[in-house]
Amino acid sequence: MRAVLVLEDGRTFRGEAYGAVGETVGEAVFSTGMTGYQETLTDPSYHRQVVVMTAPHVGNTGYNDEDQESQRIWVAGYVVRDPARVPSSWRSRRTLGEELAAQGVVGISGVDTRALTRHLRERGSMRAGVFSGPAAERSAEELMAAVQGAPAMAGADLAGQVTTQQAYTVPAVGERRYSVAALDLGIKSMTPQRLAERGVEVTVLPATATLEDVLSAGADGGVPDGVFFSNGPGDPAAAVHEIEVLQGVLERRVPFFGICYGNQLLGRALGYGTYKLKYGHRGINQPVMDLTTRKVEVTSHNHGFAVDAVAGEVRTTPYGRAEVSHVGLNDGVVEGLRCLDVPAFSVQYHPEAAAGPHDAAYLFDRFVDLMDGVPTTALVDDTGAVDTTENPADSQKDA
Template sequence: MKAILALEDGRLFQGRAFGKPGTTTGEICFNTSMTGYQEVITDPSYRGQIVTMTYPQIGNYGVNPEDTESSEPHVRGFVIGELSPIASNYRSRQTLAEYFTEHGILGIEWVDTRALTKHLRSAGAMRACLTTELSESEALATAQNAPPMEGSDFVKEVSTTEGYTWEQDSRRFALPNTVTGVEGNWLELPPVKHRIVAYDFGIKYNILRRLRQAGFEVEVVNARTSAADVLARKPDGVFLSNGPGDPAALGYIHDEVKQLVGKTPIFGICLGNQILGHVFGGSTYKLKFGHRGGNQPVKDLRTGKISITSQNHGFAVDDSKLPSNIEVTHINLNDDTVEGIRHKEHPVFSVQYHPEAAPGPHDASYFFDEFAALIDSTK
């Protein structure tokens, strides 16, 4: 079935549809990861977006329930060069096309993703329409009338409705050692040392796994939970998760988090970092085409160490608006944008990228231990 991808600036691409036919709109962006398409599709931070994968063939290893980052897919649409005709992996349970059909997601293949990505790098991320049923002119008009990402609050769509304690199996698998002959096995989890509350702005499962692996018991709460409610639970610390949309549109969250600063240790990732930027009196701005992929170099200004990181964000903290009691701890070496901040007086810090995604693979894992050490130092 023929599909049309129309960008709001008039650029058109044609291809073949897969998944569920229909029409969808969203902000179109691109991700440079070579693997991990299933994690991208189920990452709540992609809510409201049509994602282009720059790697030429997608779907090679199918889909399996163990690798999802949430309970459902969140992308509005999916753009690829070629859908693999074979899903070959012993863990695969479905093809990507079957998964999209089941969940009502529209994808398009046979698109020149290189040309599309170069266009987005020049013109910037923008609104788009992906359709199997509209004409080119109708698709263009639909894209131009779609709501922009600026001012959008998608957190309210992805945050858990009911609080819960993370209890899923979070053990790590130790790979076989071919030198010593030791067989691979599941590593037992450490005992719980700290009990924290995690705000769910669109939290990824692997963040919860990594927190548990670091000795945290995690109680997840809705994004609208008040600071008073959180403090009444007497947590050892508070975690602010990743999530979608414009951080400037989340004033109701800023107000509550502001009341937590100085009263409990706080650690934020991605959207959590941007929220803290606002809480500290700063602001955020929209990046031209964002950082999305597993090859972003980040420098820790405290140590000089450079890490290769996984990222997924379209907004950044404006370092020129931060007050003097806030230190920028990390920067992106591609464009010098803020990748981490900390409060000089209170036990609060955050990073813009995803330490749990681990493309390094262990470059950024120290943040979870740093959070534990911060809690220990304040007890």
């Protein structure tokens, strides 16, 4: 069945229907991971995005019932070049195409995803629509009107659309050492599991939780030993409520750890700005340097916004000093922050790393150390800020 992908700048790609038949709109972005597509599809951070897979062959291992990072597929649309005809995995229960169709996800196959990715890198992420079946037979003007009528990602407050509606608890594995209140901004299921493996009981709260809710989510209704902000979709500048909650946590000096969206919210809580990246980072092969150790780790990413800060600069904030702790080596984008006078740090990527890699798993240990009372400046042997003048210029800042 015929299908067409229409970008808001007018470029069109034709192919065949994949998954559900119909129409969908969202922000077109590309993911560079060669595997882990099931984790990508079920990551709530991809809400309202049409995901283009750069790997040419997708669906090889089918779809199973164990690797989901949430209860449903969140992508708005899916674009692949060559879907697997027959999956090959003993864990597979159905094909990827069958699961997309069952969950109503409109996709397109047979697209030159290399050309499409190059276009998005040069022009930037943009609104797009996937149309198949009768919807693909409409006029070019009607299709373009549908795409341009889609809401932009800038200014979007989306955490409330993907968060849990009720608080729930993930018990510690073995003896409970600490309790953590985790604000669900689009959390992946592997994240509380990684904490639980370290003896941490995690109470996951809705994004609408108040500061009082957070500060009473510890053991026996007391103050938690730590607070965690998860990944999630949307523009961090629009998350006014969540930023105010975080500022209350910082004022009370409760140990804090944030990832992805949580990193951006820590930046804004500290007084940094945020901006939309030209095409973002998405995939499981992104190199990042930890400036406190000068070690390079390969990491899992999914973000279209970043903190506007300068590596090597210590900034005075309402909560003491803060600095950039990690940078991306491809383009110099800020990938982590740490406070020097209050117990708080964050990274822009996903240390839970489902489906991998696992280079950044040590960050959960740092969070436990922080709850142990180790100050952020003593979590590692600090060799000083790295001179980033030779790093690539930040090519992702929109004009």
